[in-house]
Structures are given as C-alpha cells and as structure tokens.
Amino acid sequence: MKIGELAQVAQCTVETVRYYEKEGLLSEPARTPGNFRVYGPEHLERLRFIRNCRALDMSHGEIHTLLNLAVQPAEGCGAINAVFDQHIAHVEERIQELAQLKLQLNTLRQRCRTEQAVDACGILHGLAAMENGQKSERHTHLG
Amino acid sequence: MKIGELAQVAQCTVETVRYYEKEGLLSEPARTPGNFRVYGPEHLERLRFIRNCRALDMSHGEIHTLLNLAVQPAEGCGAINAVFDQHIAHVEERIQELAQLKLQLNTLRQRCRTEQAVDACGILHGLAAMENGQKSERHTHLG
DNA sequence: ACACAACCTAAAGCTACTATAGAGTCAATG
DNA sequence: CATTGACTCTATAGTAGCTTTAGGTTGTGT
Numbered sequence: 001m002k003i004g005e006l007a008q009v010a011q012c013t014v015e016t017v018r019y020y021e022k023e024g025l026l027s028e029p030a031r032t033p034g035n036f037r038v039y040g041p042e043h044l045e046r047l048r049f050i051r052n053c054r055a056l057d058m059s060h061g062e063i064h065t066l067l068n069l070a071v072q073p074a075e076g077c078g079a080i081n082a083v084f085d086q087h088i089a090h091v092e093e094r095i096q097e098l099a100q101l102k103l104q105l106n107t108l109r110q111r112c113r114t115e116q117a118v119d120a121c122g123i124l125h126g127l128a129a130m131e132n133g134q135k136s137e138r139h140t141h142l143g
Numbered sequence: 144m145k146i147g148e149l150a151q152v153a154q155c156t157v158e159t160v161r162y163y164e165k166e167g168l169l170s171e172p173a174r175t176p177g178n179f180r181v182y183g184p185e186h187l188e189r190l191r192f193i194r195n196c197r198a199l200d201m202s203h204g205e206i207h208t209l210l211n212l213a214v215q216p217a218e219g220c221g222a223i224n225a226v227f228d229q230h231i232a233h234v235e236e237r238i239q240e241l242a243q244l245k246l247q248l249n250t251l252r253q254r255c256r257t258e259q260a261v262d263a264c265g266i267l268h269g270l271a272a273m274e275n276g277q278k279s280e281r282h283t284h285l286g
Numbered sequence: 287a288c289a290c291a292a293c294c295t296a297a298a299g300c301t302a303c304t305a306t307a308g309a310g311t312c313a314a315t316g
Numbered sequence: 317c318a319t320t321g322a323c324t325c326t327a328t329a330g331t332a333g334c335t336t337t338a339g340g341t342t343g344t345g346t
Contacts, residue, residue: 115220
C-alpha cells in the first residue's frame with residue numbers, strides 16, 4: 001500500500017507518517033521505481049501501535065522505549081510495565097496540578113461576580129496580587 | 144533595577160524577561176549608557192501579573208487580552224470575566240480528557256500484572272490491538 | 287591590569303506536528 | 317497521445333513558550 005492508504009487506515013495524515021519515519025519511529029519502507037513509499041502489513045501494525053500510544057498521550061521518547069523493549073524478548077516485560085506505570089503517574093500528576101489550578105481560578109473568579117468598572121475588578125486585582133507558590137516544575141511531558 | 148534583579152524577584156529567568164519583551168507582553172524599558180535594561184516598579188508589577196497568569200496556565204494570547212482590557216477602564220470588566228470563564232472551561236475540559244485517559248491506561252495496565260515474557264505481555268498486545276476512538280481534537284492550549 | 291559576574295544580541299533547539307512551496311508520478315479521459 | 321487531476325516527493329517554516337548556545341560587551345573588585 002502507498003502512504004495515503006496507510007495513513008487513512010491508521011487514522012492519521014500522510015505528513016504524520018513521513019514525520020514518524022524521519023523521527024525513527026517507523027522504519028524506511030521500500031520504494032517504487034517512481035520513488036513512492038510502499039508499505040506492508042508490518043508497517044501498518046507498527047503505525048497502529050504508535051498511534052495508540054499517542055492517543056494515550058505518550059511521548060515519542062516513551063514510544064521509542066516501548067518499541068525497543070518489544071523486540072528484546074530476552075528482557076521480559078518488567079521494563080515495559082515500568083514505562084507504563086511511569087506514564088500513568090505522569091497523567092495523575094497532571095490531573096492533580098490542573099485540579100489545583102481550577103481551585104485557584106474559581107477562588108479568583110468569586111472576586112468579580114458582577115459587571116463593574118475595571119478599576120474595581122476583583123480578578124485583575126487578584127491576578128496582580130497573587131502570591132504565587134512558584135509554578136511547580138514540569139516532570140511530565142503533558143502540558 | 145537591572146534585569147537580573149527583576150527576574151529574581153519575579154521568580155523567572157532573565158531570558159524569560161527578554162522573551163516577554165520581544166513578545167510585546169512587557170514594554171521596552173530604558174537603557175543605561177552601557178545598554179543595560181533598567182526597570183522600575185511598574186515593570187515589576189506587570190511582570191508579576193504575567194507570571195501569575197502563566198502560573199494559572201493562561202496562554203500569551205489570553206494574557207495579552209487581559210492586559211489590553213485592563214487599560215481600557217471604559218469597557219468595564221465583563222470582558223475580563225469572559226476571558227477568565229473561558230480559561231476555566233479550558234482547564235475543566237483538559238481534566239476530563241486526562242481522567243478518560245487514566246481510565247484507559249488503568250484498564251490496559253490490568254492486562255499485565257506479572258513479570259513475564261514480552262510475547263505474552265498484555266500491555267503490548269493491548270497497545271497493538273486497541274481500537275482507538277479517534278483522539279479528540281484540542282480546543283484548548285493546555286497540552 | 288586583569289579576572290569574573292552580569293549583561294547584550296541573534297539564532298538554534300525543544301515537542302509533535304501542520305502547513306506551504308514547488309516539482310515529479312501515474313491512471314484515466316478526450 | 318496529450319492533458320488533467322489525484323497523489324506523491326523533498327525541503328522548509330511555523331506553532332507555543334520558553335531554554336540553550338555562541339560570541340561579544342560592560343562593570344566591579346583586587
């Protein structure tokens with residue numbers, strides 16, 4: 001199959017497929033005499049794997065690691081579980097952060113319930129005055 | 144005060160300060176004869192405002208809007224509240240997405256409870272087989 | 287006089303793509 | 317057989333919000 005078909009069945013764009021190839025997530029496929037990429041079922045399988053990981057918000061780094069571990073049967077899947085657990089931890093951490101944020105935002109929102117003059121707007125004053133417990137450092141790739 | 148001191152009291156790096164200036168979030172300060180930036184209290188106040196907004200994960204666009212609205216006392220603060228409410232909605236939406244993700248991840252994680260051969264690893268098989276309800280499009284700037 | 291910290295600009299790097307420009311391939315139609 | 321149109325190719329730039337690097341200048345202390 002050519003790149004358009006591959007992209008379609010894998011639910012992504014052709015640009016994304018080419019991008020994955022450049023990143024080393026997908027191996028370079030054979031080419032037709034006219035220089036078109038030709039893919040087999042093994043490429044589709046791998047691309048599906050990658051897209052599923054992305055749908056779970058894993059980073060390319062994490063996916064790389066998983067792909068490498070998958071072809072080392074000797075290793076057992078302990079390392080795979082570790083990657084996975086760490087990713088779950090990332091997601092949980094980000095949820096916590098956002099929940100915290102939401103609290104702060106709601107508190108601030110309370111301060112301006114009515115339409116009034118800008119000078120009196122409680123939100124603006126709150127934003128100016130907030131004593132911000134320093135923005136915690138990102139440990140995760142989740143924005 | 145010079146840029147280093149400003150950055151320190153505002154809890155960010157000097158590079159970030161210069162970046163905000165280039166982005167138009169901070170106005171260009173005066174310079175010493177030696178071409179060093181010199182800031183006054185008004186710069187600090189504005190930078191604090193910006194950093195507080197960033198701590199709440201607002202985008203530069205949102206912050207720009209707020210800063211503009213803040214200097215238009217004629218307008219009243221209805222628009223400000225609107226920006227704020229929309230941002231709160233962004234945060235809530237992202238929390239929902241991540242919660243959904245976490246469910247999927249935990250389900251998958253169940254499939255490999257023990258250290259075993261890679262070929263049998265339920266996570267890998269799950270990742271390969273997952274029939275992914277297409278990754279929903281981002282409406283927010285929160286990753 | 288010289289070291290050293292802090293400052294300066296400009297440009298590249300980061301993540302995961304998306305978008306654009308300009309050119310080539312191929313099957314079908316007139 | 318020439319042309320149209322869909323598809324493909326490469327290379328490059330843009331997105332957000334910074335961080336990092338390179339290479340040079342200013343100011344301070346000994």
